[in-house]
Amino acid sequence: MRKPRKKTAPKTSITSVMVIGLLVLVFLTIGYYLGSKYLNFNNDNYLYEKQDYPHLSLYEVHGIDVSKHNGKLDWDAITKHSINDWELKFVFVRATVALADGRLAKDKKFDDNWSNAHHHDFICGAYHFYSPAVTVDEQISLFTEEVNLQKGDLPPVLDVENFERGNIYITAKDIPKIERWLLEVEKKYGVKPIIYTSKKMYLDYFKKPKFEKYYFWIANYGDKITEVEKHEWTFWQHCEDGKINAHGCSFDLNVFNGNENELQKICIQ
Numbered sequence: 001m002r003k004p005r006k007k008t009a010p011k012t013s014i015t016s017v018m019v020i021g022l023l024v025l026v027f028l029t030i031g032y033y034l035g036s037k038y039l040n041f042n043n044d045n046y047l048y049e050k051q052d053y054p055h056l057s058l059y060e061v062h063g064i065d066v067s068k069h070n071g072k073l074d075w076d077a078i079t080k081h082s083i084n085d086w087e088l089k090f091v092f093v094r095a096t097v098a099l100a101d102g103r104l105a106k107d108k109k110f111d112d113n114w115s116n117a118h119h120h121d122f123i124c125g126a127y128h129f130y131s132p133a134v135t136v137d138e139q140i141s142l143f144t145e146e147v148n149l150q151k152g153d154l155p156p157v158l159d160v161e162n163f164e165r166g167n168i169y170i171t172a173k174d175i176p177k178i179e180r181w182l183l184e185v186e187k188k189y190g191v192k193p194i195i196y197t198s199k200k201m202y203l204d205y206f207k208k209p210k211f212e213k214y215y216f217w218i219a220n221y222g223d224k225i226t227e228v229e230k231h232e233w234t235f236w237q238h239c240e241d242g243k244i245n246a247h248g249c250s251f252d253l254n255v256f257n258g259n260e261n262e263l264q265k266i267c268i269q
Contacts, residue, residue, distance in 0.1 A: 061256035063090035077245035098131035125154030
């Protein structure tokens with residue numbers, strides 16, 4: 001009696017398994033490469049020890065801005081972070097905020113962030129988030145009461161932006177109030193404030209001779225700022241979802257338009 005022949009796996013099945021196995025190996029290799037480049041797999045926190053932004057190769061002075069939205073921060077980890085092999089040098093800290101419903105408040109994390117940023121030898125700046133819903137005098141009073149700027153700190157900052165989620169919209173009628181904030185705060189600290197705003201708002205409201213004397217911090221996410229000449233901006237917020245060592249939250253990333261000595265020169269003397 002003839003013995004039954006053993007069944008053999010179809011060649012197509014073997015080929016499919018080999019292809020799938022090869023694809024898995026490729027994905028694992030890519031994952032390991034990216035992980036070793038951007039993460040530290042030897043640490044449970046998966047540290048973003050280094051980030052590369054080729055389009056920022058001309059800028060050597062980098063920094064971040066923080067508020068209560070970043071949660072509890074590990075400042076030791078932040079000091080170890082680098083961008084394009086440059087350490088972070090400056091930190092803007094939200095101090096006070098005005099909201100669309102008329103509320104005015106000090107940022108809950110301001111004292112902690114402010115003291116820690118100084119303790120870790122960052123060049124520090126404090127900012128106020130403007131809202132048309134609160135009188136400008138109240139906004140001036142709260143900021144100047146809560147923020148004590150000293151020698152070596154950056155000038156005070158006014159954050160002027162449309163914030164759709166917060167129902168805050170800036171119009172031309174707000175500009176005189178913003179000018180009043182700038183003038184009164186300059187009297188208090190003896191230095192001209194920095195204006196933070198979007199590229200569009202800069203072009204619409206601030207690209208005028210009367211504002212040429214101010215430093216501008218422009219928010220424009222991408223590889224470059226178009227329509228704004230390089231000499232017109234002092235700081236550029238180029239990213240809103242940067243990763244910093246040992247933190248799960250996203251950070252705003254910024255560059256200064258100059259070297260570290262030039263950054264020191266615009267600080268309070």
